[in-house]
Each structure stands twice: as C-alpha cells, then as structure tokens.
Amino acid sequence: MTTVTGHDAALQTFDRTTSRWGRLTMIVGLIFSLAGPVYLVFFSGLEVDQTKILTAFLAIAGTFAVIWIVEPLTYYPVLGQASMYQAFMIGNISNKLLPSALIAQSAVNAKPGTRRGELAAVMAISGAAMVHLFSLLIFVGFMGTWLVSVIPEDVTKVVQTYILASVLGAVVVQAIVSLKQLRATIIAIVVSASVVFLLIPAIPALAFFSTAIAVIATAVLAWFLRDRSARLVDDSEDAQLADTHNR
Incomplete structure (x- = not known):
C-alpha cells in the first residue's frame, strides 16, 4: 500500500486547486475575449456573415x-x-514570463521539469506580473506622455527594432545556463541553424512552419539522444523538496 506523506498531500492539494481555478479563470478570460466579437457580429448591425x-x-x-x-x-x-x-492568461510568455521562470529556477538551483522548478516558476511569474502592472501604472499611466515627448525618435526606432531580438537572445542564454545540458543545447543549435540556413532557403513554403519544425525536430532528437542517467538528478531534486517540506 502506498503511503501518502504530508509533502505528497500538499502537492496533490496544490494541483487540484490550481487546476480548478486555472480552468475557471481561463474560461472567464475566454468569455471576455469573445464578448466583443460576439457583440459586433450579432448586435452592431455590421452584417458580418458566417462566410x-x-x-x-x-x-x-x-x-x-x-x-x-x-x-x-x-x-x-x-x-x-x-x-x-x-x-x-497573462501573456508575453517568451519575452517576460519564461525568462522570469528560468532566472528563478536558476537562482534556487531547481531544474525545469521538477516539482521544485514548477513552484519556482509559479512564484516568479506572480512576481513578474506584479512588477509589470506597477511598471505600466507608473511609466505608462503617469509618465507615458512625458516619456514619449522626451525620448528622441531615433532612440525609439532603435528600441523597437532590436528589443525583441535582445530579449529573446537573453532568454536563450539563460535557458542554456539554467538547463546545463550541453547535448540538448548542441542539438537545438544544429537543428535551428539547419532549418534557417538550409531547409527554408531550399523550400521557402515551409517558412511559416519553421518554428514548429525546429521545436519538434529538436525535441525528438534530444529525446532519442538523451542522457539516460538524467532522470536520477530529477528524482533527487524532488526528494530534496520533499525532505525540506517534511522538516
């Protein structure tokens, strides 16, 4: 008979709670997202038909x-x-929430995919959302018009051009440092370079699917070429989290 420890019971409660409220909040968000289009289709008189x-x-x-x-x-x-x-629900995953989660996991020495890493990601995303809201309130709500007027137009254009690339570049570096999986990193670099410099120039029609191709190919190759002993590290991290909770 399997014995459920206090740590296991707490995690099960956490999973049930987040699943229940996560579904409810996503449904509410979906309703609000569709409310505007539904109004325009049925009540605005714009004559938007099914076609x-x-x-x-x-x-x-x-x-x-x-x-x-x-x-x-x-x-x-x-x-x-x-x-x-x-x-x-929050959005801006790749350029805000994912970097926050990776940095938090790295700070507490938690490997992504473990319970410890999941809890670190939850707290990091909560913190990132709060910082984002306060930043919007101060720098957009209170100071937005003034900042736009004092920042030179050339600087604004440079920021708009390079900000996304710089953020994503930082995310990639942080992911490499956090995961510390040389084999998977090399596979990802080789696959991505092959897709960008070989596959897409040869078959331009696949440009829209380049991200999917790179992700799926990297995942498949990383799985088949993975280090079979890596699971032992994951189990030890979860055991460490359980031991800390039980204390």
Missing part, C-alpha cells in the same frame, strides 16, 4: 495555427501545469 467569419479565421489560422500547438508543447516542460495557466 466572412470563416474566411477571417482561416486567414489567421494559416499563420498562427502552428503556434497554437508549438507554444504549449514548448513552454510546459519549463513552466509546469500551474504556471501554464498563469502564463497563457
């Missing part, structure tokens, strides 16, 4: 459908279940 809606949906899906699949598969191993609810 136009389907055409617009297919146009968007043709570009972003791959992301609908790739993003959850990419983020879940790092963030975990609870943080996934937070991340997709």
